[in-house]
Amino acid sequence: MIEIRLHGRGGQGAVTAAEVLAIAVFRDGKQSQAFPRFGPERSGAPVEAYCRIDDKFINLRTQVYNPTHLIVLDQSLTKVVDVTQGLAKNGIIIINSEESIDIPGYKVYNIDATKIAMEALGKPIVNTAILGAFAKATKLVTLDSIIEAIKERFDEKLAGKNIVAIKKAYEELRV
Amino acid sequence: MRICLPNKGSNRKAGEISAFENNVGEIEYEKNRVVSDDTSAFFSQEVDEDMKKIIEGSHAIAEAVKLSMPKVIAAYPITPQTHIIEKLAEMVAGGELDAEYMTVESEHSAMAACIGAQATGVRTFTATCSAGMAYMWELLYCAAGMRLPIVMGVANRALSAPLNIWNDWSDSMGARDSGWIQLYCETAQEAFDTILQAYRIAEHHNVLLPVMVCIDGFWLSHVYEPVNVLEEQDFVKPYQAPEIDVDSDEGFKRIKIVLDPKQPISMGEYATPQYYQEFKEAQQIAMLNAKLAIKEIHDEFAKKYGRSYGNGLIETYNMDNAKYAIVTMGSVCGTIKHLIENEKIKDVGLIRIKSFRPFPTSELQKALERIESFGVFEKVCSPGLGGVVFNEVKAKTNKPGASFIGGLGGRDVTLDNVRKMFDLIRIKDENIHWI
Structure with missing residues (x-):
């Protein structure tokens, strides 16, 4: 079983990203489960969401303690939250950042998702763009399925803009 | 015209009511009837994955409610139930669901509105949890005592104090004696399927009782997972109010x-x-009748849609060769199944109580027959007694049993917790343990 932990700030759409990822991997023929860190959410406060991926139906209903990979929607979180807590050895970390952040012991990919989102959506909502980078870096989900999941989850107009952002992030990420 | 439930004494007029005798007959019928213990035979391994989509547990309930065609939904939001009624409000506003959506000022009013609407002969729905359920408390008893087949979604949550919005079963367990049928679900799919079955069970002519469909708050209500959401169904038919024969000035006649x-x-x-007292006795008889109705309706659903949950009352897992059993309810069963499967555990099996009211006494006794010892895990404590579910199970068996209380106020029940419980069951421990 693969477990992804998403770190974000309230309002950035970490929970929606986990949901979209779950829809996408399910479209790829795998089983998935997504959920937020349970509790009240406040705009701007650190939040977490999770996505489990497996070949068979996921019965496990505990919290995620040892994620396989990480998605970090806001680079400032690396300074206030121990984002790598419990992270598996050689885990992949996708960070939305302007600069190149390195976290020793892990394979880190930086993507300026904020810039991509501003261009595509006109808002710094980075949750969808970063999934494009995640798909390319981990190969756990196909770009096509993420695009289809976006179409399933959002209305046409919003989906179109998000798909532009996802494709851009996918293309821009250097692997 | 006069309608009343029977006074079983000699002063009852002939023809005043016939339901009572029918009910007694149903109990005998159940005793003599061989009902399959497990409908896994019906279960199609080729579950149609194409029909599934990833949705939230709360939305699975809302989708099933929509298909059940209620005419009145009266509700008040409370975490973690809110997503259920939000989704239903959207459906009504968007014209997907032809129902009156009443935004009442409290849960007390929500249940009062459902009672009033249901009494006029329409299907109803509400959802609540925790303090919301506590606030509708007296109305829970009214709904059951008036024999109104209301269906209510419950996203189980702890009660204050201290304030806590997370999951445990304090709310619905407190209402265990209210006369409501209580069905506890393990997955979002089961929540969807159980709502459809709940309307059939509630409205069954030998039952006529309200039903709570319980899902663990957050652990199920806020989890996105694959659910086969039926686009249409003919399992739940348009609502028909119960009918009864009454004597009137013009002789006997059948009225709704x-x-x-x-x-x-x-x-x-x-x-x-x-x-x-006769009303209360009739409620007890209706609950016993509900056992058969739950099994039959579950079997019919399983045959029609290829999904089953044990026999509708309890589900057993890995029990064929097990020497020990853990008994529990709800979403934690998934974690237990995960552990048993991943660690290839042979000696411990799982007995999942799906129907807590009516209590599946004979089914549990049969499931526990061949095991050496058991443990009951539950997310509720009755201070001064201990485990509620444990004491009910223990009263029906002389096998040694351990009582595990945990997961209160949303505390995670980890794989290590489950391993520890298994070890205590293996040594035939008989104490209370806080997990």
Whole structure:
């Protein structure tokens, strides 16, 4: 079983990203489960969401303690939250950042998702763009399925803009 | 015209009511009937994955409610139930669901509105949890005592104090004696399927009781996972109000038990010591009848849609060669199944209680027959007694049993917790343990 932990700030759409990822991997023929860190959410406060991926139906209903990979929607979180807590050895970390952040012991990919989102959506909502980078870096989900999941989850107009952002992030990420 | 439930003494008029005798007959019928213990035979391994989509547990309930065609939904938001009624509000506003959506000012009013609407002869739905359920408390008893087949979604949550919005079963367990059928679900799919079955069970002519469909708050209500959401269904038919034969000035006639100015009746208003107890006895009989109805409706659903949950009352897992059993309910069963499967555990099996009311006494006794010892895990404590579910199970068996209380106020029940419980069951521990 693969477990992804998403770190974000309230309002950035970490929970929606986990949901979209779950829809996408399910479209790829795998089983998935997504959920937020349970509790009240406040705009701007650190939040977490999770996505489990497996070949068979996921019965496990505990919290995620040892994620396989990480998605970090806001680079400032690396300074206030121990984002790598419990992270598996050689885990992949996708960070939305302007600069190149390195976290020793892990394979880190930086993507300026904020810039991509501003261009595509006109808002710094980075949750969808970063999934494009995640798909390319981990190969756990196909770009096509993420695009289809976006179409399933959002209305046409919003989906179109998000798909532009996802494709851009996918293309821009250097692997 | 006079309608009342029977006084089983000799002063009852012939023809005053026939339901009571029918009910007694149903119990005998159940005793003599061989009902399959497990409908896994019906279960199609080729579950149609194409039909599934990833949705939230709360939305699975809302989708099933929509398909059940309620005419009145009255609700008040409370975490973690809110997503259920938000989704239903969207469906009504968007014209997907033809129902009156009443945004009431409290849960007390929500249940009062459902009672009033259901009594006029329409199907209803509400959802709540925690303090919301506590606030509708007296109305829970009214709904059951008036024998109104209301279906309510419950996203189980702890009660204050201290304030806590997370999951445990304190809310619905407190209402275990309210006369509501209580069905606890393990997955979002089961929540969807159980709502459809709940309307059939509630409205069954030998039952006529309200049903709570319980999902663990957050652990199920806020989890996105694959659910086969039926686009249409003919399992739940348009609502038919119950009917009864009454004697009138013009002789016996069959009437619908609904509030209708053209045919005035009164419901649940007053019963003196001469009559009150008979109502309560009739509720107990209806609960026993519900056991058979739950099994039959579950079997019918399993045959039609290829999905089953044990026999509808309990589900057993890995019990064929097990020497020990853990008994519990709800979403934690998934974690237990995960552990048993991943660690290839042979000696411990799982007995999942799906129907807590009516209590599956004979089914549990049969499931526990061949095991050496058991443990009950539950997310509720009755201070001064201990485990509620444990004491009910223990009362029905002389096998040694351990009582595990945990997961209160949303505490995670980890794989290590489950391993520890298994070890205590293996040594035939009989104490209370806080997990």
